[in-house]
Every structure is written in structure tokens, then in C-alpha cells.
Amino acid sequence: MVINVQNLVKRYGDLVALDHFNLQINEGEIFGLLGPNGSGKTTAINCILSLLKYDKGTVEIFNKPMSPDAYDIKRNIGIVLQNIAVFNELTVYENINYFCGLYIPQKTKRQQLVKEAIDFVGLNDYQKFLPKKLSGGLLRRLNIACGIAHKPKLIILDEPTVAVDPQSRNNILEGIQNLNKDGATIIYTTHYMEEAEHICSRIMIMDNGKAVATGTKEQLKSMINTGEKITVELYQLDNKNLYEIKQIKDVTQADFSENRLTVHFIKGRHNLINLLGYLQNKDIPFGRVYSEPPTLNDVFLEITGKQLRD
Amino acid sequence: MFSNIFINRIKSSIRAKDMIFWTWIFPILIATLFSFALGDIDKAEQLDIINVAVVDNNAYRQNEYFNKALDEVSKSGDNQLFSLTYVSSASQADTLLENGDIDGYIIVDKQPELIVKENGLNQTIMKNFLDSYQQTYSSIMNIASNNPQALNHISVNSVNEIESFTEEISLSSNKPSATVTYFYALLAMVCLYGAFQGLSSVLHMQSNLSSVGIRNSLAPINKLRIVLYDLFGGFTVHLACLFIVLGYIIFVLGIDFGNKALFIVLTCIIGSIVGVAMGALITAATKWSEIVKTAIIICISMVFCFMAGLMISGINYIIAQNIPILAWINPAALISDAFYCLYFYDDLNRYFLDIGVLIIMAVVMLLGTAILLRRQKYESI
Structure with a gap:
């Protein structure tokens, strides 16, 4: 096991930031910590890394107790922080070289690793740039390169895509998957459910310092009653028909606006057939039909009673 | 590992424009300002030779003692007080006085008399000279009439030995100067500005205050090693800045630092270490923001420099006399005093005492920093 956290409790005065938090991560996983801002994701990471004092619990990394001077553990950890952690007075190359140098003393080996990291994040054309000359997306890439240049076995990425344009975000997500393919175990904290769904092999949903659900995305979705959302393109629909659609089995909500009928179902069989059967029976012509399975936001909503981005 | 941290620290310090400004450009500007503002002070404190006319009448020529006394204070040299002009009559002397060619004139009748047109420092000095002569002359006349035998023990020349009671006495080959202390206090300020390098080094290890601190804290190296290597890099850059300022003050502004070059370098090194260590300790000991x-x-630097005489010359001596403990715990005062010792005293005992106290300060502050940073975890980040 790469990480084993048992009953972690962290308080800030009366506020319980982590409430008997448990976490087990296996080698080779991309593990997502998903939760709204203030749910305790970053606090959990900081406690796991021995940066923060905690009130109770145990933390083991690579099957050894974690502490501020557990250098053999730290040697195999890379961190990519939510805030950009680079020296503003050093160039892109010098920053990566400096942070890699804290792990790799051999100059030749380090130069090779720095080059690989620069290639990996695509900053070849910006090696001599100071951070202030980089765009937000490039800066995020530099931040990542500084955290992964020494090829750690465990990489912790704390909201690495905050305030990043879509193209850079895709590059970053693709890069994380490549790091995982190269053998690194990844912990990925985010409040973007799409990202977690896209890259994580297992996900923990956090709220108020607690782990409210853990599993693969399929397992998480199977935990809830919410079914798919079906959208049908229609010319028109009168209120009587809309009322009758709401009476169809397992329908929880139905709306019609801008030539679109949107129907929410609870988990059940034949929902699509039942809806389309009704429209055919009533001779209501329809166009394209879309069916969306429940999202992690639906999971979060059903478990906690609030939206993920509240 | 050392070279990685050390070299990157030097690069980042050199490129940190604000730090370079405060530790290099700003002191050079202040030194230049001091040079313009204080340049004439030493000169102003030196007394000019006073132009005096003497009416060369019979009474004057017959007064042998007074003749000799005037000759004594008019001899050319460092101690020359008067420049004498002999005139034949009081009316000629009045004309010179009216024209401003002389500050006063002496006419001898029964006793020497001083004639002046206005009051001032030069007139007071002339009056004091005459008073002093007459007191001494009267004393000798009294002794001659009451106890003539005692005259054997008194040289006639005593009457002529009229000297100032406030003569400038130097303890070394260098002249005492009121202005150099400003420059020494300024250099002490630059030394203490090394605190910004100390702040930067420790800040980059504090994960509750900087993201770089989190990264550094997660490195598989003892935190104190990183701080030490980083401090050494910061110290090197700061020392280079200090030497540039020192060179500017000595070679461009022409301020005299004496001729003990190695000890001047040693003072700069120790002063820089104290400054850097002070910044490191303050940063490690406080929990506030950057x-x-x-x-x-x-x-703290400004208060120390004020007490070392940077803003008001002589305040350091007042503090040393009245609250000596404040002088001993003030690194700026010790650094400034060390420079002054090198300039002014031939004996280096006081200098070594200053340096010894500074070294103790640096060791205590660095140890304090190490203790505070060791195994540091935070309540919140």
C-alpha cells in the first residue's frame, strides 16, 4: 500500500477540518480526492505530508510512518501545489534544476531528468524565461515540472488545473495519465468532477472533513438512486402531455423549454423505451434523443444534499 | 547539494531588484548625501587664525613679557592663534578695523588693552588671551613682591606659555572627526540590512508562509542544511554589496577608514553575518506574514542605527555613557564602533572586544534560528 491513513483528526479551534479521516491508496492508482472548497482535501494532504500538526491518527507512506524527517519516504514523493511554488528570480530551467537538485545530487543525471521534465510539460521554448513572463497555463506546467522532475513514485497534485485554460488543462490531464503509465501512483485533488471522472481510477468524495464515499466512478454512481437524464428535441408539447410524462414510472422531474423536453429518472430499467413509447403513442413527432447517465455531481448531491460547487 | 542551493541563491539574490536597491543603491545614495551635507563640518570646526593689529608704541616695545607672549601665539604652525599686523598709531588700527582687515587691535599703555568693533568668537578669544596674560603676569608680580625667593622656581617663560585648555588631543595618528561616524553608522546599517537575506532564506523554508517553503520542506534533506546553504549564498551576495558600498565611500567619497584593511574586511564579514543571522532569527521566531x-x-534595524548615531551624531556616546547595556546589545553600535576603533585608535583592544561581542551575537542568533526551525510543523498553512 502506498498510503494508509487511519482515523486522522485535525481541528482548528472548534472547527473539525478532518473528522476521523481514513484513506488507503494502492500502488499504480490515480486516486481522486473530490470535494467542494473547504471540504478538507488540502488539509488532508498537508497532514499526510507532515506539514501540518494533527490531533489524532496515523499516517503511513510506503508502509512506513511519515514524519518531518522521514527522508527515505520524502525522496519518493513529488508535490504539485495549488499555488505556484517557484522562485520568481530563476528561469524555467533553473527552477526545475533547483528543485530536482534537492533530490538528485549527481549533476549529469539531474541534467537528463530536467531535460525530460521540460520535454514532458512542453516548455522547451521557454527554458530561459522568468516565471513572470509565462502565461497562467505555462506557469502551471512549470509548477508541475518542478514537482515531478526527480521521477517520484508518489505524486500529489493539489488542484493543478485551477485557473487554467481548457487547452492547458487537457495537456495537464494527459500528462498525469502518462506519469501514471510510467509507474507513478497519483493523488489528485480537485473540485472539478469532470476531471476526476476523466482520469481517476478511484475517487473519494469528501465533505466537511469526512470521506462520504469511496470507489470507482461506477461504484459511486451505483450507490445512488438517481438514474439517467433524457433530453428529446420536440416541436411542441402541451401541458397535458407534460403532466402525463411526469406520471410515467420512475420519472422524478420533467421540463419543456426551447423545443427540448428534459426528463429525469430514478434508477430503473426501460426508462428510455417508456418515454419514447409514450411520445409515439401520442403521435408527438420528435428529433434527436440524448441520454446522460448520472454524474459525480448527482452522487454528491444525493449523498450530501448540496451541489459539488456550492 | 551545496552548490545547487548556494548558486541558485546567489542568482536569485542578484536578480532580486528590491533587495539590491536597499542593500546597495540606497546606501550609496545616502553616503553621497552625507558627503555633500557633512563635507564642510570638520573644516568649520577648525579655528581660523585671527587677524590682530598691535600699536607699535614705546610702551609696547618696553613690555618685554607681553612681546614674548604675543610672539608665542603668533608663531606659524598648527598652534598659531594670531596673525599680527604692526601699526604705528591707534588711528591706523582704527582704519584697519573699520575696513574689516582685522578683528581687533591691542594697544599697550600701562596694561595691554583690546579694542574691538563687534562681539564674536574671535573677539572672545582675543579677550581671553589678554585676560589670561594679565592673570599670569599679576600672579608673578605678587609672588615677586611677597616671596621673591619663590621666583627661583618659576621660569620667566611661564608668562609666555599661554595655551588653550581645550587643545585637541589625538590618541592616534588620525585626527578625531565628527563626520566619519555617520559613514560608519551607515555601513552598520548596510550590515544589518543583511537581515533581508536571512528573512528570505528562512521564509523559503516556512511552509505556512510560502509555497516554495512547502516544496523545500518536502525535500529529503535536513531543513537546517538547506537554510544554512541558502543563508551562505545570501550572505555572499550581501557581503559583495557591502564591499561595493565600502569601496564607494573610501575611494569615491574619500572617507578615511584608517589603514588596517584586513580588519576592515573582517568587520564587514562579521557585521554581515550578524545582519543575516538577525533576519533569520526574527523570521523563524515570529508567526506573522512576510x-x-x-x-x-x-x-529594528532603524532603531539600532539611530542608537548607533546614524541620524544624530553623538547619540551613541550618550547611550554608552548612560545606558551601557543598550550599547552592548546594539549590533549597529558595535559595528560602527569597531570601524571607529580601526580609524582612531592604535590600540586594538576595544576593537577586538566589539568583534567578540558581535561573534557571540551571531552564534546565539544562528543557534536560536536552528532550534526554532528544527522539526517544525504548523498548526495551519
Whole structure:
């Protein structure tokens, strides 16, 4: 096991930031910590890394107790922080070289690793740039390169895509998957459910310092009653028909606006057939039909009673 | 590992424009300002030779003692007080006085008399000279009439030995100067500004205050090693800045630092270490933000420099006399005093005492920093 956290409790005065938090991560996983801002994701990471004092619990990394001077553990950890952690007075190359140098003393080996990291994040054309000359997306890439240049076995990425344009975000997500393919175990904290769904092999949903659900995305979705959302393109629909659609089995909500009928179902069989059967029976012509399975936001909503981005 | 941290620290320090400004450009500007503002002070403190006319009448020529006394204070040299002009009549002397060619004139009748047109320092000195002569002359006449045998023990020349009671006495080959202390206090200020390097080094290890601190804290190296290597890099850059300022003050502004070059370098090195260590300790010991820590460092440095005489010359001596403990715990005063010792005293005992106290200060502050940073975890980040 790469990480084993048992009953972690962290308080800030009366506020319980982590409430008997448990976490087990296996080698080779991309593990997502998903939760709204203030749910305790970053606090959990900081406690796991021995940066923060905690009130109770145990933390083991690579099957050894974690502490501020557990250098053999730290040697195999890379961190990519939510805030950009680079020296503003050093160039892109010098920053990566400096942070890699804290792990790799051999100059030749380090130069090779720095080059690989620069290639990996695509900053070849910006090696001599100071951070202030980089765009937000490039800066995020530099931040990542500084955290992964020494090829750690465990990489912790704390909201690495905050305030990043879509193209850079895709590059970053693709890069994380490549790091995982190269053998690194990844912990990925985010409040973007799409990202977690896209890259994580297992996900923990956090709220108020607690782990409210853990599993693969399929397992998480199977935990809830919410079914798919079906959208049908229609010319028109009168209120009587809309009322009758709401009476169809397992329908929880139905709306019609801008030539679109949107129907929410609870988990059940034949929902699509039942809806389309009704429209055919009533001779209501329809166009394209879309069916969306429940999202992690639906999971979060059903478990906690609030939206993920509240 | 050392070279990685050390070299990157030097690069980042050299490129940190604000730090370079405060530790290099700002002191050069202040030194230049001092040079313009204080350049004439030493000169102004030197007494000019006073132009005096003497009416060369019979009474004067017959007064042998007074003749000799005037000759004594008119001899050319460092101690020359008067420049004498002999005139034949009082009316000629009046004309010179009216024209401003002389500050006063002496006419001898029964006793020497001083004629002046206005009051001033030069007139007071002339009057004091005459009073002093007459007192001494009267004393000898009294002794001659009451106890003539005692005259054997008194040289006639005593009457002529009229000297100032406030003669400038130097303890070394260098002249005492009121202005050099400003420059020494300025250099002490630059030394203490090394605190910004100390602040930067420790700040980059504090994960509750900087993201770089989190990264550094997660490195598989003892935190104190990183801080030490980083401090050494910061110290090197700061020392280079200090030497540039020192060179500017000595070679461009022409301020005299004496001729003990090695000890001057040693003072700069120790002073820089104290400055860097002070910044490191303040940063490690306080939990506030970087801005507050910077403000604290500036305030402490300025108070120390004020007490070392940077703003008001002589305040350091007043403090040393009345609250000596404040002088001993003030690194700026010790650094400034060390420079002054090198310039002014031939004996280096006091200098070594200053340096010894500074070294103790640096060791205590570095140890304090190490203890505070060791195994540091935070309540919140």
C-alpha cells in the first residue's frame, strides 16, 4: 500500500477540518480526492505530508510512518501545489534544476531528468524565461515540472488545473495519465468532477472533513438512486402531455423549454423505451434523443444534499 | 547539494531588484548625501587664525613679557592663534578695523588693552588671551613682591606659555572627526540590512508562509542544511554589496577608514553575518506574514542605527555613557564602533572586544534560528 491513513483528526479551534479521516491508496492508482472548497482535501494532504500538526491518527507512506524527517519516504514523493511554488528570480530551467537538485545530487543525471521534465510539460521554448513572463497555463506546467522532475513514485497534485485554460488543462490531464503509465501512483485533488471522472481510477468524495464515499466512478454512481437524464428535441408539447410524462414510472422531474423536453429518472430499467413509447403513442413527432447517465455531481448531491460547487 | 542551493541563491539574490536597491543603491545614495551635507563640518570646526593689529608704541616695545607672549601665539604652525599686523598709531588700527582687515587691535599703555568693533568668537578669544596674560603676569608680580625667593622656581617663560585648555588631543595618528561616524553608522546599517537575506532564506523554508517553503520542506534533506546553504549564498551576495558600498565611500567619497584593511574586511564579514543571522532569527521566531516580518526587520534595524548615531551624531556616546547595556546589545553600535576603533585608535583592544561581542551575537542568533526551525510543523498553512 502506498498510503494508509487511519482515523486522522485535525481541528482548528472548534472547527473539525478532518473528522476521523481514513484513506488507503494502492500502488499504480490515480486516486481522486473530490470535494467542494473547504471540504478538507488540502488539509488532508498537508497532514499526510507532515506539514501540518494533527490531533489524532496515523499516517503511513510506503508502509512506513511519515514524519518531518522521514527522508527515505520524502525522496519518493513529488508535490504539485495549488499555488505556484517557484522562485520568481530563476528561469524555467533553473527552477526545475533547483528543485530536482534537492533530490538528485549527481549533476549529469539531474541534467537528463530536467531535460525530460521540460520535454514532458512542453516548455522547451521557454527554458530561459522568468516565471513572470509565462502565461497562467505555462506557469502551471512549470509548477508541475518542478514537482515531478526527480521521477517520484508518489505524486500529489493539489488542484493543478485551477485557473487554467481548457487547452492547458487537457495537456495537464494527459500528462498525469502518462506519469501514471510510467509507474507513478497519483493523488489528485480537485473540485472539478469532470476531471476526476476523466482520469481517476478511484475517487473519494469528501465533505466537511469526512470521506462520504469511496470507489470507482461506477461504484459511486451505483450507490445512488438517481438514474439517467433524457433530453428529446420536440416541436411542441402541451401541458397535458407534460403532466402525463411526469406520471410515467420512475420519472422524478420533467421540463419543456426551447423545443427540448428534459426528463429525469430514478434508477430503473426501460426508462428510455417508456418515454419514447409514450411520445409515439401520442403521435408527438420528435428529433434527436440524448441520454446522460448520472454524474459525480448527482452522487454528491444525493449523498450530501448540496451541489459539488456550492 | 551545496552548490545547487548556494548558486541558485546567489542568482536569485542578484536578480532580486528590491533587495539590491536597499542593500546597495540606497546606501550609496545616502553616503553621497552625507558627503555633500557633512563635507564642510570638520573644516568649520577648525579655528581660523585671527587677524590682530598691535600699536607699535614705546610702551609696547618696553613690555618685554607681553612681546614674548604675543610672539608665542603668533608663531606659524598648527598652534598659531594670531596673525599680527604692526601699526604705528591707534588711528591706523582704527582704519584697519573699520575696513574689516582685522578683528581687533591691542594697544599697550600701562596694561595691554583690546579694542574691538563687534562681539564674536574671535573677539572672545582675543579677550581671553589678554585676560589670561594679565592673570599670569599679576600672579608673578605678587609672588615677586611677597616671596621673591619663590621666583627661583618659576621660569620667566611661564608668562609666555599661554595655551588653550581645550587643545585637541589625538590618541592616534588620525585626527578625531565628527563626520566619519555617520559613514560608519551607515555601513552598520548596510550590515544589518543583511537581515533581508536571512528573512528570505528562512521564509523559503516556512511552509505556512510560502509555497516554495512547502516544496523545500518536502525535500529529503535536513531543513537546517538547506537554510544554512541558502543563508551562505545570501550572505555572499550581501557581503559583495557591502564591499561595493565600502569601496564607494573610501575611494569615491574619500572617507578615511584608517589603514588596517584586513580588519576592515573582517568587520564587514562579521557585521554581515550578524545582519543575516538577525533576519533569520526574527523570521523563524515570529508567526506573522512576510510583510509584517519585513516591517519588524526595518524597524529594528532603524532603531539600532539611530542608537548607533546614524541620524544624530553623538547619540551613541550618550547611550554608552548612560545606558551601557543598550550599547552592548546594539549590533549597529558595535559595528560602527569597531570601524571607529580601526580609524582612531592604535590600540586594538576595544576593537577586538566589539568583534567578540558581535561573534557571540551571531552564534546565539544562528543557534536560536536552528532550534526554532528544527522539526517544525504548523498548526495551519
